[in-house]
Amino acid sequence: MRKPQTNASIQDGEDGMTESASVEGLSIEIDNGVAILTLDMPSNRNAFGSDVALEYATFFQEANTRQDVRSILIRSAGDRDFCLGGAVSRTPVPPPRNTIDYRFVSTPHIEMFKAMWELERPVVSAVQGTVAGVGWLLALLADMVVAAKGSRWSHVFVRRGMIPHAGDSFYLPRIIPFHRLNEIALLGDTVTADTLDKWGLINRLVDQEEVGDTAMALARQFAEQPTRAVGLAKRHYRRSLEVDWNTMLREEMAGQALYTTSADRNEILAAGREGRKPVLTGD
Known part of the structure; x- marks a missing residue:
């Protein structure tokens, strides 16, 4: 497998550094040790394809040895959606030649979540709006999860006639109590962050207007740790x-x-x- 390439550029900013991601819809800003990754694809409801997944994977791999990155904040632009899962890449990818080859379609997302799982820098997710599909992994693989009261989480795979993928079947059983996981994954019921908080999956359940500030405060606290x-x-x-x-x-x-x-x-x-x-x- 080829190593993901990045064409990010870094410019001096007033409070830190700004690093422009090489794909549309993902911005990366470095602010006093906090790397702020923002999904901004409203037309896709922040569902992201292989190009964004590879950008994430590359950044996570490099962050372990970057002196300017001491913590990471993952958030979305706007308040309607956090992430509605995977999407068709903005860069067209040749279709698989046969059904067997289809096994490898989600490889970029697999690489992204593997890099996120192995990342040694602490991660905070700021979740508001709707979460679906692999958006669960993007939110819950963070070390601290800040979520808006009433935000809606839907696992969707089975309901769409799909099998959970991109590492979902490895990570979620390590995060979510087994019978609760069956409830959200096998029944496909939508739950709110309030319910997930009762299950112990949310670190800070706050009003929607407090999500950004609360998550940033945690990310800055992490950035001040050894x-x-x-x-x-x-x-x-x-x-x-x-x-x-x-x-x-x-x-x-x-x-x-x-x-x-x-x-x-x-x-x-x-x-x-x-x-x-x-x-x-x-x-």
Whole structure:
């Protein structure tokens, strides 16, 4: 598989940096350590195709080693829709030659969510309006979910005569309690964020006009944390869902040892000795 390419350009901004994504409908802004990714495709109700998925995948892969990115905020423009799932790419893709080849149609979205799952930078999603299809993954693979009261979530795959895809069957059972998952995925019932909050899937349930500010406050709080420590902790928690006890303990021990060499760890220790607030750089 080819590695996704990016043609992003970066320009100086008043409060940080602005990075223009190479595909229409997705903007990327870097503001004091917070990368703000905004879906803005109202004609598609923010459903996105393989071109946007590849852009996301590339950014997530690169974010792990970018000094200017210490947290990520995913949001949508407007208040009608967060994301209604996948869509036909704006860049035409040749159709599969036969049914067997159709297995690979969702590869760009698979790569995107794999990169999001493995991302060590903390992610906050700001959800308002309607969520459907793979929009569930875009929202719930975030580390913190901020959602508007009354926002509507519909899984839709089975109702549309489709099987959940793009990694849905791997990720959602690790996030949603099993019988609740059956309710939303097999019955296809629409639920509100209020219900998901009762199920423990929402971190902050707020009025719609508060979603943006609440999510940004969390993203900025993450950006002020010791970035490497947050990243390793996040990685370990997610890895523990996939590996055995011995493997997890060895990875945890290796991560603990590696982090002792970080600048932020040594700064925290020095600040403690000197009775001052640490100045963290994310390194």
